[in-house]
Amino acid sequence: MxxxxxxxxxxxxxxxxxxxxxxxxxxxxxxxxxxxxxxxxxxIRLPEESTIPEANDQLLKQEDFFALLSQQLSMQDPFEPVDNDQMIAQMASFSTVDGISNLNDEILNLNTVMSSSQALQASGLVGRKVLIPSDTGAISAESTGLNGVISTPSAIDTISVSIQDASGQLIKTFSVDGSAGGNIDVSWDGLDKNGLPVKEGMYSIKANGKVDGETQELAVSTYAHVSSVSLGTTATGAILNLRGVGGIKLSDVLAVSET
Known part of the structure; x- marks a missing residue:
């Protein structure tokens, strides 16, 4: 009880x-x-702050490969194990892929070094003039004239040249001899049709001539003053900053002038 x-x-x-x-x-x-x-x-208390999982890049790494390999070995049929040749081939394939990935990283590093080296070499162009594939140039107190090159497909007796301002207004016209063919130098002193200096700004050189009996517009390139150099990116390389014009890739420069 x-x-x-x-x-x-x-x-x-x-x-x-x-x-x-x-x-x-x-x-x-x-x-x-x-x-x-x-x-x-x-x-078992509730967490004070919610945990945000890290982003998964969905890329298989070396650790993932060995984990899969271990699972494959543990789950294989003991009466029909994985052939040694297949195992070696799988490991060789992974080593190749891993090597290519490392090679890509090294190439990116090499491109970065080359971009810096290219910019350092391009710094020697500061203060000089380069020929760029544009018919537009800048008139300023430091540069009162405009020089360029007219490209002709063949010899042309007379090439008509016209100078236009940024709004397309005609400033002056004159002619140059194109009988030599090829690249013809052209120079404008920065004076209008009345012989007066033009205002500072952007001006274009237009050229045309008769090719096979027909009047055609000809390609014109102009010289621009290099004021500085930028590193740029791996894709663009070094960038030349031109006075009054803007930036241009070093690979787009056609020629370098002494002055």
Missing amino acids: SLINSYSQSLPQTSSSASNTTAVTKSSVQSTTTITGNTFLDS
Whole structure:
């Protein structure tokens, strides 16, 4: 009887203990900053801040390959194991892909070094004039005239040259001898048809001549003053900053003038 009564009296205590445990658990869930001292309850507390998973680049690395290889070896049929030649071929293929990836990284580094070296070499052009594939040049206090080159497909007796401002207004016309053919030098002194200096700004050289009996517009390139050099990017290379014109890739320069 004493055993039965002891057991019966312990039941409410057990229920009370369970209720206390439930209350503590609820309190732990509701309050994310309360530490109960119970290792198990503290471990199941809600996190104070949500964890954002890192972005997966979806690229297989060397660790992923060995993990797959281990899984393949562990799951293979013991009566028909993977052939050694196939295993070696798989490892050789992965080594090749890994080598190509490393080679690409080295090439990118090499391109960066070459871009810096190219910019350093191009810095020697600062203060000089370069020929660019554009018929437009700048007139300023430092450069009062405009020089260029007219490209002709064949010998032309007379080439008509016209100077236009940025709005397309005709400033002056004159003729040059194109009987030599090829590249014909052209120079404009920066004076209008009345012999007066023009205002500072952008001006274009237009040229045309008769080719096979028909009048055609001819390609014109102009000289521009290099004021500075920029590193640019791996794709563009060094950039020459031209006075009044803007930037141009070093690879687009047609010629370099002494002055």
